[in-house]
Amino acid sequence: MAKTQFGFDIRTALCLECGAPLEVGLGGGRVVCDYCGTSSLIQRRTYREAEPAQTIPETQRLQELWHQDRQPLRVPPGVQRWLVDGLIPMHHRQDALQTWLYHQSVLTHEADDVAAYYLFTLTILLGPLLESRHRRALLEHAVDVLPNVHHRNVIRCKLARHAALDGDIQAAEAWLEHVDPRPRDLMADTAYRLAMSYIALHQGQPRAALRHLGYHEQDVPIFEGFDAEALLLRSHALEMDGQTDVALRRLRGRMVDVAWFRPLIDLSRRDPRLPLCPETIPFLERELLEQAEWKLRPPPLNLTSLPIILLAAFGVDAAVYFQVTRYDHANNSTFVAWAVVFTVLAVGAVVWQLHRYVRERGFRQRATWAEGRTTSTVGYTITSKPVVRARVTHEGNTYSVRAHVVAGVTSSAQLACPCLFDPKTRSARIILPFAPPPPIVPFG
Numbered sequence: 001m002a003k004t005q006f007g008f009d010i011r012t013a014l015c016l017e018c019g020a021p022l023e024v025g026l027g028g029g030r031v032v033c034d035y036c037g038t039s040s041l042i043q044r045r046t047y048r049e050a051e052p053a054q055t056i057p058e059t060q061r062l063q064e065l066w067h068q069d070r071q072p073l074r075v076p077p078g079v080q081r082w083l084v085d086g087l088i089p090m091h092h093r094q095d096a097l098q099t100w101l102y103h104q105s106v107l108t109h110e111a112d113d114v115a116a117y118y119l120f121t122l123t124i125l126l127g128p129l130l131e132s133r134h135r136r137a138l139l140e141h142a143v144d145v146l147p148n149v150h151h152r153n154v155i156r157c158k159l160a161r162h163a164a165l166d167g168d169i170q171a172a173e174a175w176l177e178h179v180d181p182r183p184r185d186l187m188a189d190t191a192y193r194l195a196m197s198y199i200a201l202h203q204g205q206p207r208a209a210l211r212h213l214g215y216h217e218q219d220v221p222i223f224e225g226f227d228a229e230a231l232l233l234r235s236h237a238l239e240m241d242g243q244t245d246v247a248l249r250r251l252r253g254r255m256v257d258v259a260w261f262r263p264l265i266d267l268s269r270r271d272p273r274l275p276l277c278p279e280t281i282p283f284l285e286r287e288l289l290e291q292a293e294w295k296l297r298p299p300p301l302n303l304t305s306l307p308i309i310l311l312a313a314f315g316v317d318a319a320v321y322f323q324v325t326r327y328d329h330a331n332n333s334t335f336v337a338w339a340v341v342f343t344v345l346a347v348g349a350v351v352w353q354l355h356r357y358v359r360e361r362g363f364r365q366r367a368t369w370a371e372g373r374t375t376s377t378v379g380y381t382i383t384s385k386p387v388v389r390a391r392v393t394h395e396g397n398t399y400s401v402r403a404h405v406v407a408g409v410t411s412s413a414q415l416a417c418p419c420l421f422d423p424k425t426r427s428a429r430i431i432l433p434f435a436p437p438p439p440i441v442p443f444g
């Protein structure tokens with residue numbers, strides 16, 4: 001087997017000065033950073049994992065894990081302020097890396113729970129922003145310094161996942177060798193299940209993957225943040241096993257809301273080494289866009305309101321007529337003036353309706369699907385239509401527009417949502433989620 005990026009036969013770490021990846025042989029040793037020239041000493045790989053103190057019956061263990069369900073990844077406040085849709089955006093990568101280095105230096109001097117937790121969450125959130133050599137060094141370095149055994153094992157499982165996706169099953173199994181397969185911590189348990197499923201899928205054994213993940217969603221507890229990835233992996237295994245209809249049904253159930261729609265599609269394509277659910281996801285994407293398009297259709301010309309407008313105008317005319325004639329029988333010119341005003345108003349209302357209809361129809365003819373991102377929360381216009389400020393990306397150009405909300409209620413100022421966009425009038429109709437987006441932490 002050729003040397004792979006996540007192979008077990010090299011030692012890697014981050015340069016403590018600049019955070020660049022370093023690499024030495026298995027025995028460790030001194031290495032000079034290519035970027036800043038600082039010399040670092042990398043120790044040989046050691047294991048601190050003791051055998052689990054006592055083993056408990058599997059049913060009891062699962063019960064304990066179920067009790068830990070529905071608890072999302074707690075992100076420390078210093079990291080939380082960078083997050084957009086639960087992830088660190090690219091422009092905060094350097095800040096995150098510097099913070100990681102700071103907390104790792106704290107940990108080398110003293111046992112500090114806060115620093116340990118910062119280091120762990122940053123390792124999880126920072127990994128996806130780094131290229132694979134850099135990411136491996138970050139993960140391995142974290143395993144070396146993290147004081148909590150469950151945290152170390154979650155990171156080892158991530159290393160195993162990458163090795164499996166690179167096709168290096170030997171390395172994947174080596175990373176898992178010292179990982180407790182039956183931990184009493186839900187995140188560590190889910191990480192192990194995911195890593196084992198990636199290995200099984202690479203070996204073409206979807207049923208083995210389903211044994212780890214559970215055939216049904218409620219078979220085994222899954223850590224909330226990794227829920228989405230587990231759902232995709234389970235559906236992928238079902239697809240591979242020829243049960244595409246089951247996979248389709250399961251995913252359809254979760255993708256009804258736009259809050260799940262985009263994140264799940266993005267997650268399925270995050271890792272080019274293994275696009276998840278290659279049949280079901282594109283099918284559902286088309287299906288959901290068709291549904292959204294139906295929602296975005298303009299209201300048909302509402303002729304039912306025309307008689308009401310005319311009747312109301314007539315009523316007001318009559319009321320004014322009686323008011324005027326009560327006091328002044330002779331003053332017909334005042335009545336005529338009022339009648340003209342109200343007739344003009346009635347005709348204006350009809351014209352306004354027609355104009356709206358024509359404008360909407362024109363919009364529908366020109367508009368195309370675009371990716372929108374909200375930049376404000378929902379507000380209301382004078383006609384009570386909810387609107388939101390959004391940045392719309394269309395054919396490589398980005399426009400800042402006011403978008404009419406056609407469906408959905410919740411909004412945050414940073415939400416990726418599908419929208420219909422007309423480049424000519426620069427107007428947009430956007431679909432927002434009905435519930436806040438789920439916390440999705442990519443396991444990879």
Ligand SMILES: [Zn+2]
Nearest residue numbers: 015018033036
């Ligand atoms: Zn350096």
